[in-house]
Amino acid sequence: MIPHLVPLEFSRVQSYVKGFLEKEMTRIGLMTSISGNEIVLLLLDPVSSRSELVWTVLNDKNYSSLAGQIPQLHWFERSIKDMFDLTPLNHPRLRSNFIQNAFDSNLIPLSNDNEKDSGNSQRNFRFMKVFGEGIYEVPVGPVHAGIIEPGHFRLSCFGEYIQNLELRFGFLHRGLEKNILRMPLQKMCFAAEAASSDTACANALAHAMAIESILQIEVSKQDALCRNAALELERAAMHINDIGGMALDLGCLSVATTLSRLRGTVLGLAEQLTGSRLIRGYIKVGGVYFRPKPNFRELKKTIEDIEQEFTCIVNWFLENAQVLERLSQVGKVSHNLAVDFGFVGVVARASGIDYDVRKNFTTPSFPSDVHKVAHEKDGDCLARTRVRTYELVNSLEILRFLFSELNEVNFECNQKSFLPDKLPTNSIAFGIVESFRGELIHFIKTDDEGKIERYAIKDPSFNNWTGMAICARGNLLADFPVCNKSFALSYSGHDL
Amino acid sequence: MLRLLNHIFKTGCKSQKEFFPNLPEYAQGLPCLNDSAQCKSGCDECVSVCPTNAIEHTDSKIKLDLGACINCSLCIETCPTGAIQKSLSTKTACVKREQLILPEVSKIQEEPNQKGLFQKSLSVRVVSTGCSACDLEIGAAFNPIFDASRFGVNFVASPRTADALLVTGPCPKGMQDALLRTYEAMPGPKLVIACGTCAISGGVHKNGYADANGLESLLKIDVYIPGCPPHPWSIIHGLSTAMKLKGS
Numbered sequence: 119m120i121p122h123l124v125p126l127e128f129s130r131v132q133s134y135v136k137g138f139l140e141k142e143m144t145r146i147g148l149m150t151s152i153s154g155n156e157i158v159l160l161l162l163d164p165v166s167s168r169s170e171l172v173w174t175v176l177n178d179k180n181y182s183s184l185a186g187q188i189p190q191l192h193w194f195e196r197s198i199k200d201m202f203d204l205t206p207l208n209h210p211r212l213r214s215n216f217i218q219n220a221f222d223s224n225l226i227p228l229s230n231d232n233e234k235d236s237g238n239s240q241r242n243f244r245f246m247k248v249f250g251e252g253i254y255e256v257p258v259g260p261v262h263a264g265i266i267e268p269g270h271f272r273l274s275c276f277g278e279y280i281q282n283l284e285l286r287f288g289f290l291h292r293g294l295e296k297n298i299l300r301m302p303l304q305k306m307c308f309a310a311e312a313a314s315s316d317t318a319c320a321n322a323l324a325h326a327m328a329i330e331s332i333l334q335i336e337v338s339k340q341d342a343l344c345r346n347a348a349l350e351l352e353r354a355a356m357h358i359n360d361i362g363g364m365a366l367d368l369g370c371l372s373v374a375t376t377l378s379r380l381r382g383t384v385l386g387l388a389e390q391l392t393g394s395r396l397i398r399g400y401i402k403v404g405g406v407y408f409r410p411k412p413n414f415r416e417l418k419k420t421i422e423d424i425e426q427e428f429t430c431i432v433n434w435f436l437e438n439a440q441v442l443e444r445l446s447q448v449g450k451v452s453h454n455l456a457v458d459f460g461f462v463g464v465v466a467r468a469s470g471i472d473y474d475v476r477k478n479f480t481t482p483s484f485p486s487d488v489h490k491v492a493h494e495k496d497g498d499c500l501a502r503t504r505v506r507t508y509e510l511v512n513s514l515e516i517l518r519f520l521f522s523e524l525n526e527v528n529f530e531c532n533q534k535s536f537l538p539d540k541l542p543t544n545s546i547a548f549g550i551v552e553s554f555r556g557e558l559i560h561f562i563k564t565d566d567e568g569k570i571e572r573y574a575i576k577d578p579s580f581n582n583w584t585g586m587a588i589c590a591r592g593n594l595l596a597d598f599p600v601c602n603k604s605f606a607l608s609y610s611g612h613d614l
Numbered sequence: 615m616l617r618l619l620n621h622i623f624k625t626g627c628k629s630q631k632e633f634f635p636n637l638p639e640y641a642q643g644l645p646c647l648n649d650s651a652q653c654k655s656g657c658d659e660c661v662s663v664c665p666t667n668a669i670e671h672t673d674s675k676i677k678l679d680l681g682a683c684i685n686c687s688l689c690i691e692t693c694p695t696g697a698i699q700k701s702l703s704t705k706t707a708c709v710k711r712e713q714l715i716l717p718e719v720s721k722i723q724e725e726p727n728q729k730g731l732f733q734k735s736l737s738v739r740v741v742s743t744g745c746s747a748c749d750l751e752i753g754a755a756f757n758p759i760f761d762a763s764r765f766g767v768n769f770v771a772s773p774r775t776a777d778a779l780l781v782t783g784p785c786p787k788g789m790q791d792a793l794l795r796t797y798e799a800m801p802g803p804k805l806v807i808a809c810g811t812c813a814i815s816g817g818v819h820k821n822g823y824a825d826a827n828g829l830e831s832l833l834k835i836d837v838y839i840p841g842c843p844p845h846p847w848s849i850i851h852g853l854s855t856a857m858k859l860k861g862s
């Protein structure tokens with residue numbers, strides 16, 4: 119999509135954005151800088167499917183923080199400090215997101231003037247401490263007990279109750295937003311995919327959509343169907359994985375193993391359609407890489423089998439008294455909190471926000487009556503698990519529809535698309551996709567020569583981690599893993 | 615509960631009976647060189663499409679580094695003479711970095727007769743430093759279909775009880791300290807397994823400011839498992855290769 123450009127003086131930004139956010143469902147998709155001299159905010163209006171880009175030039179390396187008035191910006195302002203060394207003055211809690219002790223203190227990764235001494239005083243990461251008699255801290259990570267990515271949690275507890283949870287990330291900071299700029303356009307999708315490979319398909323799709331809207335490329339019907347099918351397969355596989363992970367954390371081992379087997383079946387389908395179990399290297403700018411036509415009737419039959427078995431298992435799981443007891447009223451995210459901090463995906467829909475990119479921004483190849491947006495009101499772990507279950511069942515329905523459509527289509531090997539070396543100059547575009555975690559944005563700005571000057575990625579986890587930190591408060595320490603699992607967020611997508 | 619038990623009994627055993635089967639024909643496998651087909655002189659197609667510069671072309675001879683390959687299969691599709699082909703084998707793990715560079719200069723034989731220390735059981739501590747694809751595939755290697763536990767491998771939470779360190783991801787700067795401390799906490803003799811292209815060479819992340827160049831500069835690697843991500847059977851192959859080794 120191409121946003122509507124709104125140049126503004128910095129002094130007017132706050133009132134403009136606040137005015138924009140008063141409309142129903144409006145949110146901020148992304149806040150970043152291009153070269154360290156300006157700040158851009160991507161404002162999204164899901165109701166009318168419109169987007170605006172507020173562009174404000176800064177005269178100084180300091181600006182007065184907007185996060186105090188607009189809470190969803192607080193995490194973005196931290197990242198801008200890390201990557202461009204632009205300091206938000208009076209930020210409520212400024213600390214580093216990615217660039218920490220391990221890095222050279224003069225490093226400003228995305229700034230143009232490398233020689234400047236940053237004197238970055240925030241580089242030593244400090245946790246907020248809770249004081250008082252009987253308060254103790256539990257550090258968790260970065261190397262976790264299970265097979266998951268690294269991240270550090272610092273839990274301050276009183277008795278069995280969590281008083282505060284501090285998050286520390288950046289262990290996986292690979293400098294992706296800078297590395298991607300030195301790659302030629304044709305190979306960029308492979309780096310974009312590696313932002314977070316469990317969302318590889320959604321990342322590749324967002325990348326392709328951004329470049330396609332700059333070049334004004336239309337995707338053929340067959341390719342659009344294939345892309346949608348790949349995205350839904352990824353969603354189905356990862357939702358099964360997350361529900362299975364929840365079952366494992368609750369001790370329902372038979373449910374967990376059955377679901378991990380079902381996930382394997384879905385991955386097998388993905389391999390038949392795309393050639394890769396994790397749908398890597400499939401979506402390209404202008405379409406999809408051609409793979410031989412699978413037998414769609416068989417794929418549809420397999421989806422029906424999965425549906426049947428999954429319903430049987432998950433009904434037992436979500437009716438079990440022990441499971442209900444463990445999940446209900448734990449890790450509550452209220453509706454207001456979700457709106458203020460701009461949560462996305464399953465987390466938002468479990469707190470009563472009816473936002474789904476597939477419905478609000480993109481036009482998928484399936485009719486809207488096949489796609490039902492699931493939402494719950496309670497905002498607790500049970501609501502999130504339920505939303506995930508509904509979504510998974512709906513994904514399987516969509517897949518059934520897509521496979522019967524694809525069966526009709528005459529599967530043709532389309533011609534190789536040749537990307538130009540350079541894009542149109544000074545253009546701005548973004549790709550927006552509903553990944554299985556929620557709204558995923560890839561933002562591109564080209565310079566005077568048509569080279570990509572800034573490539574920004576906003577993973578849904580970037581919005582949602584704050585929700586995890588806040589909702590753990592007041593819960594039992596033993597419920598923390600359940601809380602974490604119900605959010606099922608990505609570390610690598612956040613750290614980039 | 616009875617419903618659930620009934621379902622499990624009805625499902626029966628779903629583990630694959632055949633060990634290390636080939637990948638299906640439609641899957642993207644790692645590339646291999648076809649000895650019978652000759653490279654066209656002056657053709658640089660594969661070199662130019664490779665996203666990680668894994669292919670070198672000198673004097674009409676191709677040098678292909680599987681340790682840098684992210685199995686995108688672009689080189690296989692663009693090669694006009696069929697000199698690069700798809701390999702569907704899942705037995706991809708090896709013990710020397712040189713074995714990953716095709717064509718192999720000298721065929722290094724695996725030492726099958728060597729009695730390994732970990733022949734009957736291997737406890738593995740996984741440290742993830744990457745994008746989670748390899749972690750998902752390691753998780754999949756332990757699901758009922760592949761069931762790596764039947765080979766005597768199990769995952770442990772504490773490095774104190776681990777025999778092998780299984781590293782995924784390109785080991786960026788932020789994670790290096792935690793990784794080395796995990797290694798130091800393990801009792802000897804111990805093994806290091808690099809799982810996935812990122813861990814072997816950094817993959818698409820190499821040569822950035824975050825030093826995400828893989829495990830090689832940090833620790834001595836005993837087993838290499840190429841692939842992006844490796845297939846669960848390849849991971850099991852890597853683990854069973856590790857079981858034949860002595861460790862240091």
